[in-house]
Structures are given as structure tokens and as C-alpha cells.
Amino acid sequence: MRFLFFAIFVRPLLIIILGLHVRHKSRLPKKGPAIIVANHNSHLDALALICLFPLRLLLSIKPVAAQDYFYRNPLLKWFALNIMGIIPLDRKMRSKKKNPLSDINESLSKNEIVILFPEGSRGSPESLGDFKAGIAHLAKQNPEVPVIPVFMHGLGKVLPKGEALLVPFFIDLFIGEPLFWVSDKISYMETLSSTMTSLAEEGSFPSWD
Amino acid sequence: MKDPKAQNLLGLPEEIFFALCVIGGVLITASLIVFILTKLKPQNDFDSLTQRVKSWWVMAVVFTLAILMSEKVSIVFFGLVSFLALKEFFSLIPTRRADRRALFWGYLAIPLQYYWIHQEWYGLFIIFIPVYMFLFIPLRMVLIGQTDGYIKSVGTIHWGLMLNVFCLSHTAFLLILKRNDFPGELPGIGLVLFLVIMTQLNDVFQFIWGKLFGRAKILPSVSPGKTWAGFIGGVLTCIIIAWVLGPFLTILDPKQSLISGFIIGVSGFFGDVNLSALKRDMNIKDSGSLLPGHGGILDRVDSLTYTSPLFFHFVYWSFDFHTFGATL
Numbered sequence: 391m392r393f394l395f396f397a398i399f400v401r402p403l404l405i406i407i408l409g410l411h412v413r414h415k416s417r418l419p420k421k422g423p424a425i426i427v428a429n430h431n432s433h434l435d436a437l438a439l440i441c442l443f444p445l446r447l448l449l450s451i452k453p454v455a456a457q458d459y460f461y462r463n464p465l466l467k468w469f470a471l472n473i474m475g476i477i478p479l480d481r482k483m484r485s486k487k488k489n490p491l492s493d494i495n496e497s498l499s500k501n502e503i504v505i506l507f508p509e510g511s512r513g514s515p516e517s518l519g520d521f522k523a524g525i526a527h528l529a530k531q532n533p534e535v536p537v538i539p540v541f542m543h544g545l546g547k548v549l550p551k552g553e554a555l556l557v558p559f560f561i562d563l564f565i566g567e568p569l570f571w572v573s574d575k576i577s578y579m580e581t582l583s584s585t586m587t588s589l590a591e592e593g594s595f596p597s598w599d
Numbered sequence: 600m601k602d603p604k605a606q607n608l609l610g611l612p613e614e615i616f617f618a619l620c621v622i623g624g625v626l627i628t629a630s631l632i633v634f635i636l637t638k639l640k641p642q643n644d645f646d647s648l649t650q651r652v653k654s655w656w657v658m659a660v661v662f663t664l665a666i667l668m669s670e671k672v673s674i675v676f677f678g679l680v681s682f683l684a685l686k687e688f689f690s691l692i693p694t695r696r697a698d699r700r701a702l703f704w705g706y707l708a709i710p711l712q713y714y715w716i717h718q719e720w721y722g723l724f725i726i727f728i729p730v731y732m733f734l735f736i737p738l739r740m741v742l743i744g745q746t747d748g749y750i751k752s753v754g755t756i757h758w759g760l761m762l763n764v765f766c767l768s769h770t771a772f773l774l775i776l777k778r779n780d781f782p783g784e785l786p787g788i789g790l791v792l793f794l795v796i797m798t799q800l801n802d803v804f805q806f807i808w809g810k811l812f813g814r815a816k817i818l819p820s821v822s823p824g825k826t827w828a829g830f831i832g833g834v835l836t837c838i839i840i841a842w843v844l845g846p847f848l849t850i851l852d853p854k855q856s857l858i859s860g861f862i863i864g865v866s867g868f869f870g871d872v873n874l875s876a877l878k879r880d881m882n883i884k885d886s887g888s889l890l891p892g893h894g895g896i897l898d899r900v901d902s903l904t905y906t907s908p909l910f911f912h913f914v915y916w917s918f919d920f921h922t923f924g925a926t927l
Binding site: 555 | 692695703
């Protein structure tokens with residue numbers, strides 16, 4: 391099912407109807423474990439990031455998604471778990487006992503590629519929000535796993551939050567150099583956000599408001 | 600008059616088959632030259648040249664298959680080219696969030712426009728975008744109600760539709776033309792091949808003449824690479840090749856071929872600099888990355904947006920074609 395969905399629907403949609411323009415494709419990891427962090431503007435973000443990798447890696451790519459959002463109804467939950475293959479993340483951290491990142495750590499230990507949106511939500515379209523610090527904890531707990539920052543532009547125009555009509559635009563993806571854990575959280579987060587900013591500056595985008 | 604029954608193994612008219620062989624020959628020569636260059640001077644970087652030739656191969660093969668398979672396949676193919684070009688255009692220009700629905704309707708104009716072509720419905724084909732879409736898109740935007748930046752948006756969206764859908768679709772209409780006085784003949788494939796080959800050769804020759812003899816810049820503020828020598832040399836070469844190729848490949852006689860060569864040479868230049876001005880305004884070099892070595896699809900079809908309607912109308916006025924007018 392997951393294969394069919396991606397091979398027949400998602401890839402043609404993203405490659406023919408939209409069109410991906412990937413810069414520095416060689417910086418992508420060939421296999422897991424790895425963490426992909428990207429800015430979040432649209433429901434299509436995770437699909438676009440999954441399409442960066444060959445189909446044979448599909449089953450080992452896991453987007454991290456908000457449990458409260460995707461568990462709202464049984465159909466959405468089924469879709470998120472079985473088709474998207476998400477790792478549900480409890481944004482409210484209701485259970486204090488459990489490490490909220492333990493599912494992600496487990497996935498990484500199975501050499502999987504984890505996709506994470508540290509902005510935490512799609513936010514207002516085509517603007518880069520602040521990154522939440524969860525990624526720093528994750529990098530600290532997995533110092534040997536590369537974190538690859540990816541800046542995406544265009545999907546917020548194609549399908550922004552609160553819209554159901556898809557309008558085709560070309561999509562730009564800028565892949566950054568892999569980052570590893572440094573001594574402390576603050577300098578790690580600073581490195582990450584400055585990498586994202588410089589990736590965003592590589593492109594010149596027409597205004598959209 | 601050519602004998603329409605003269606066919607070869609592939610079932611193609613002889614002159615079309617021959618033209619395709621020549622294109623193949625030119626591409627093989629280009630590949631050989633690039634191969635020898637990379638062997639002779641391995642220290643130089645020929646990546647962009649190699650990519651460019653490779654993209655030419657892909658374009659030539661896809662284009663040939665598309666126009667030879669069947670009329671329907673060809674029309675769908677040209678529709679796809681319009682879609683890709685329009686998408687590139689809409690991605691390049693500044694748009695407003697409120698315009699999403701208007702842009703969506705702009706995309707929907709493509710299947711309709713190409714459907715009129717399939718119906719040979721000249722009357723609607725020629726007014727659908729300049730009249731109906733021209734009136735409808737602003738209407739849709741008025742209903743959304745965002746007046747900030749309204750003028751600019753209406754203008755740019757219609758410009759995009761005219762260039763990438765209306766103008767480019769003339770190539771597809773050329774393909775389905777049938778003459779009243781020779782109903783069994785299919786002049787379309789020859790005319791389209793002629794238009795596309797001449798337009799691309801004109802680009803290439805303007806570039807080569809410019810590189811060899813170019814001095815005085817023709818439009819320094821728009822396209823600093825373009826020179827008077829490139830322009831004049833390109834147009835003259837285009838006229839001469841058209842004069843040789845036209846009577847052989849198409850229903851045009853030598854005099855009409857000369858005029859076509861002039862039309863394609865001059866208008867191709869303006870189609871090219873028109874897009875250059877747009878890119879300069881947006882501060883970018885290439886319109887996209889669809890065709891490695893060339894840039895985007897707009898970089899390749901820019902000249903065609905001007906040559907296609909102008910060549911089409913010259914042909915359409917010169918012969919008696921069977922098309923439908925205001926009513927089907």
C-alpha cells in the first residue's frame with residue numbers, strides 16, 4: 391500500500407504536477423540512520439522529503455508527526471501510521487515518566503531515516519519560524535547520527551495551512567551539510583538556525599503575500 | 600506537389616523522415632565533438648556542454664515521438680509544454696496569496712485551449728484566452744476581494760496565459776491544419792518541424808555569430824550577451840536555411856519560405872529578449888532547472904512564444920485551410 395501510494399500517486403504529483411528543484415542532492419545520506427530537519431509550511435512537506443530518497447528506502451523513512459493532530463479520527467490515524475509511516479510525537483508530553491523521544495531513538499537504532507519539523511507546526515505559509523529545542527535533545531542522545539538541514543520553498547504556496555485547493559508551483563529544496571552534536575544546546579541551536587538561514591539565502595524567491 | 604504516398608519503413612512521408620535523420624546526424628556530431636573535446640582537454644570543465652547536448656537528445660527524442668505518434672498524443676504533448684512553461688512563469692513572478700484560485704483557473708485554461716485545437720475550432724481557439732479568460736480571471740479575483748496589488752496581479756497573470764498558453768498553442772494548431780484543396784494531405788507535421796527547427800537554429804546561430812563577430816551590443820540593459828552581429832548574422836542564416844528547408848519540408852514555396860525565415864529570425868530574437876527582461880527584473884539567470892545545461896523550459900521555448908503565432912498566421916493567410924469558425 392505504502393509503495394503503491396508513493397509510486398503511483400505521490401511521485402507523479404510532486405515531480406510532474408509540481409516539479410522539485412533540488413540543490414546539493416549529493417549531501418543526502420545514502421542510508422540511515424539520519425535525521426532530516428526541515429521548515430514546515432504544508433501537508434506536502436513530508437511527502438516531498440520522502441521523494442528525495444529512492445523508493446527502495448521508502449519503508450525506512452519515518453516522518454515525526456504530532457499525535458494530537460493525526461489521531462483526531464480513526465481514518466486519519468490509519469493513514470498516518472500505515473501509509474505515511476509516521477512516528478507519533480506527543481506534543482503535550484502528558485506522560486512525564488517516558489522519554490518523549492524514545493520512539494525516535496528506537497527508530498534511529500534500527501538505522502531508519504527520521505524526518506522532523508522543529509518549527510512544531512506549519513505556521514504561516516512561506517515564513518521560517520523558530521526551531522524548538524527537541525532536536526537538540528535528539529542530537530545529544532544520538533551524537534553519531536548526522537542531522538541534515540533542508541530548506542524548502544514553494545509548498546506553502548501550493549497547499550498552505552487551511553486551504554484544500556492545490557495550485558501547482560515549482561518547489562525548491564536546498565540540502566545542507568550534515569551537522570553533529572556540539573557541546574551545548576544553545577550553540578547547537580544557533581548553528582542549526584544559521585545553517586537554515588544561509589540555505590534560505592541561496593535562493594531568490596518572488597514575493598508572496 | 601509532393602506525392603503523399605511516398606513513404607518509407609516507418610510509414611512517414613519521405614521528407615519528414617529525412618529531416619529527422621538530419622536532426623539525428625547533427626546531434627550525433629555534437630555528441631562526438633563533446634566526447635573528443637573531453638578526451639583531448641580533460642583538464643577543462645565540459646560539464647555544462649555535456650549536459651546541454653544530453654538535454655538536446657532528450658528533447659529531440661521526446662518531441663519526435665510526440666509529434667509522430669498520433670494527433671491526440673501531439674496535442675497532449677504541447678498542452679504539457681504549456682503547463683510546464685506556465686508553472687515556471689507563475690513560480691517566477693511575484694503572486695499574492697489571494698491569487699491562488701485565479702491561478703488555478705489559469706491552469707484550467709490549458710486543457711480547454713488544447714481541446715478547441717483538437718476540435719479544429721479556430722473561432723474559439725483564437726478568442727478563448729484573449730477574450731474569455733481575459734474577462735474571467737479578473738472577475739474571479741474581484742470575487743476574492745483583495746484589491747492591494749490588484750492591477751499588477753491581473754496584468755501578470757494574463758500576460759502569462761497569453762505567452763505560455765495562447766501563443767505556444769499555435770504550434771499545436773499548426774499541426775492539425777488540413778487544406779480544403781488537398782484534403783488527403785497532412786501538412787502539419789512538416790510545418791511544425793520547420794517552425795521548431797528554424798526557431799532553435801535561429802537561437803543557435805544568433806549565439807554563434809555573436810560569439811564570432813559580436814562587438815556592438817544591441818540591447819545592453821536587457822541582455823548584455825546579445826550583439827548586432829549575432830542578430831543580423833542569425834536572421835540572415837535563418838532566412839537562407841528556411842529558403843532551402845521550407846520547400847522541401849513544408850507546403851511553402853521558396854518565396855514564402857524566405858519570408859518565414861525572416862519572420863522566425865526577427866521574432867525569435869524578440870521572444871528571447873522578452874524573457875531575458877523578465878528574468879533580469881526578477882534578478883535570476885535561468886527560469887528553472889528542468890533541462891540541465893539549458894535552465895528551465897521557459898529558457899527553451901522563449902523564442903517560440905513569438906515565432907509560433909507569427910509564423911502560424913503567415914501560413915494561415917497564405918493557404919485555404921479547413922477549420923471551424925464561430926460555430927462548430
